[in-house]
Amino acid sequence: MTTEAISAKWQSTVLPLIEDFYTIQGEGAFQGQAAYFIRLGGCDVGCVWCDVKESWDASAHPVVSVAEMADRAKASGAPVAVITGGEPLMYDLTDLTAALQAAGMRTHLETSGAYPLSGTWDWICLSPKKFKAPHPSVPSHANELKIIVYNRSDFDWAEKHASEVGRNCELFLQPEWSREAEMLPLIIDYVKAHPRWKISLQIHKYMNIP
């Protein structure tokens, strides 16, 4: 395809967009770094403690072309675009990641892994949920495994998922926000006993930024 044809394709590829904004990555391996977040609408995973339930209904959000998303992300000056949701892998993300990379941005994905992997990624953060198991195409490609700890049984569940990712995948335990006071001491003890794991905290919530 010519450059013009590719550009036209990106204009016609649309995805439901809840919000996009330049902020600080609050969690995981890139915690504390500047990043442009693109939050896509639609999720059927159904986590009871989900803090973005407004994302579930994709039809409640306007569709925006991937070309426009990439233009806005580039204009922010951010080095990285983080695609999150909702569950972004409900959609074929090939054109979105191509448009972002053509704009000179790194592409990072945050996913529950509930749908087949699509797109071209510089970094994949897999955060599996008990409510819908990851698709088999995802775990071996994860650069980062982030387990949300809601109760004690989640440590065994975390190890099960750690056995399914690659050797170099970074492993994080993150307390569910409303359970942090109770779970954090357990996580600290667990990481001291199992030091291949690290702790992730949602520092954007402490900073009161999105």
Ligand code: SF4
């Ligand atoms: S996968 Fe994410 S967006 Fe979907 S219900 Fe769970 S926490 Fe909410």
